[in-house]
Amino acid sequence: MAVTSNRHWRRLLLIWLVLSAVIDPIFWFFVGDKIPPGALSESNVANGATFDAKVLSVTAIPVVIAVLVYGAYALIVWRQPKGAPLTDGPPLRGHAGIQWAWLGVTTAIVLWVFTFGTYELVQPEGAGGGEGPNPVWTPTSNTVLPVQVIGQQWYWTFRYPTFGGFETSALVVPDHTAIAFHVTSLDVIHDFWAYQIGVKADANPGSDNIAYATPTRTGSFTVRCDELCGIWHGAMYTTGKVVSKTDFEQWATASERKLAPLTKTLPKFSWVYVPSANPGAAFAADGSRYPVISPSLSPNSDSPASGGKDSFSKEEIAPYLGEGQP
């Protein structure tokens, strides 16, 4: 059974080559960058998710084309007319060369996809995914602005530890600054999905889940809860803002001053909080809204957790947040 020397092969190869050579560049140049979160988003992503999706797509497209072209070709060329007498096809049980070649090619594609995916994961700050309390892929920048994201049923709040730990429902971050989102929860599992800046991290009760992003453009972005967290899960969303470093510094210092009386009534800043599962524990004696693990007891507080990068004081971080600020 001569399988390899055949006009069918030549035709199939030609169709496949032509289609791939047309569709792949079209995707690469005209579509890939529009796959969100890319140009459609108002603030761009610094991590490589968009580029990675693009590379994956141009790898996948020829594979899909190959299968579809082959299938269509086979169904058209080798179909039997309806009502034709039952005749058997050639008794072709296998072809060692083709089978091992198939294994080789699919293995090569998988290893390529894995290698590139790992590179993109390691290279830009863990690609924006939640890395748990001990991140291994951190920003190259020496200054990281920590922002605590607190999920609770069914809204988000944000605390800025370098600005006295004030808590707000408005998420504002500076552009061109590495930001460490410390995501935690007070009750059930939520998931912090900052869509346009390419961040996703589960908010686990009693756990500090760190994700990095470096926004490169100003604008607004959507924050949604991406893990089912109860009845109003669908309504647990808000909008965040990326502003210039100067604006951010102004906003943060103003908020710190304005919210100071309120901040005093809040529990002391901590990377994790104990959920108020026990009745009566929701309010501590000092009026704390939720009980606190004191930083000295918290397993995360002095861990090399954030490579020491979460413990920047306001003074340390200020030079990077804008000029001329007090």
Next chain:
Amino acid sequence: MTLEAARPADVGHATPPPPLSVATRRRPAWMGQHVGTALVLMVGGYALGHWAGNLITGSYSAPYFVFQNDAAAFLGLLFGILGWLTGIGALNYPAAKLLGREPTPEDPSEGWIRYFKFTVDHKVVGLQYLVGVLIFLFTGGLLAMGIRTELLSFSGTAGSSPIFNPDAYLQIVSAHGTIMMMMASSLVVGPLGNYLVPLMIGSRKMAFPRVEAASFWAFMTGLVCILASFGFGGFDTGWTGYAPLQTQDKAGIDCYLVGFAIVGTGMVLAGFNIAATIINNRAPGLTWGRLPIFVWSMLATTSLLTLATPVLFVACLFGGLDRVAETAFYVNEHGGSSFLWENLFWFFGHPEVYIMALPGFGIVAELLSTFCRKPVFAYRFSAAGMIGVALLSFFVWQHHLFQSGIDPDMRPLFMLTTELISIPTGLIYLIAMGTLWKAKIRFEVPMLFALAMFFNFLIGGMTGVFLSDVPVDVTLHGSFFVLAHFHYTIMGGLVFAFFGGLYYWIPKMTGHMLNERLAKIHFWMMFVFFNLTFFPLFIVGFLGQPRRVFEYAHNLGTLNDIASVSAYLLATSFLVFVANFVWSVFVDPKPAPANPWGSLGLEWQIASPAPPDNFDRIPIVLNDPYHYGEGHRVPVADLGLVRAGAAPPARASAESPAGASPSDGGTWSDDGGRAGG
């Protein structure tokens, strides 16, 4: 009232002395144990358990509403299931053995009543499973209509008033997911696995017929549990039941935990029974190299059923203890961990995905071979690929936890294992493409479903590679993209393969051909509207719509509307199937020939429907079921039938060298088993 019955004196003389053993007593069919007695004992058991639960927890449990006491719900459900299994007769045999008595043999099953009884005939159990999974499928489908209705743009876009309130919506979402997952894990293994495996391997029965029947009746209680959850206010956790939410949820979640545990038990029972059957009950001559691909897929699936499902049982047990006995397996602040549930659940959950994929691969390989009239290409690769998928599926579960905050060091490893599993999975395409090469392709209805499965699974599989890639998964994780992906693999893959298999094997199972015109309408509606329903959801996910929300951004309205309207039409296609089934089997039955597709499979060499004992005598398998085009004289098996004019199986004369076989062959002339052929 017959004369004999009216004259007891005569009867007493004419009949032998009354039987001593219960076993031989003749009763009307409706008087024995059947689904009616099971229902009565289930309701009674539930009431007893509920009362007992309220009694023992009365001192500290002051529920706002009497149906929110977890202990009462748990004991009620457990006693209800126990009552159900007792009432159907599943416990007669083990109870008699435990008490040292002679077990009562099951009633000889005859007539329509046997489909409502505990029976040891694998063909009856197969048909019971068929109706059972279809009930699951259509119940879950109705709930899906509720989901798509809520997500119509006038109800789902941000700020509009939704049709269902958020609680009702989540109850629908959760019940849909759970019922469909239960359904899909038994969809092929239950009906086709139980019915066909003995026929394909030349056996008269399953290795453990009572275990097989028990697995079916346990499976059905899963649906009862999930539907019962609505009586407790439903549950809001989705089918994944993540832990702090699970611990916090209403008592409806108890139904989820008990239901999944009991369905899991049924899956383990069905799994090791089928595995033991395949290993031990193969007919003489049925070597591993001649085993049909479908049986290989069943073997790979049963290895997952038996090894992965116990983890689900343990996870549900822990969750139940957390709720009822105040343990803290999943409670972070008391020494437990919510990550424990995520890990246990997905340690089961990912093999579960392949429990749902592998049987589909087996079916489409069989269908391709029959309707291409060619041997399955790369038989050994395909068997090895299924075993490879089964093995690898235990090493990928953490890709469900990529953004969850577990140790990120493991992320590249799980990205690698997840992508590696696409190599053995991709072999199904090598098999398909090799089998299609220069084939005699016949577009019968089962073949259409098989081809559609390859199209859908291509999209489902390729999008899976995007999800396995951690950087891209940061955007896609937990979004509608994931939802579209697994609907493409489970519904587009497994359910399409299942319906292909159904159209293929229903003549064998019922003895009736299904109407071809209606079948083609069903196929084209299902194929077109399946793709129109779920393809837009990939885009919706990429554009930022998370799963299980009742509200989305305004720019996603049109895409959601397309999906919803298509979903209604997709549901209509199933009505066409039901109408076809009822019409062709009950209203206007057309007897099916023994071998309507001209297949070489062993199951097609016996009458349709399969006779009570399957084979007159245990067949001697002489050839594999894929020897199309390799000469016409070696049948798949020596069935021991004396048939006029049939040549005795002579190996020597039959085997023509493969290379010498004309590529276009002669007309197919093997009449072994073709009724009237």
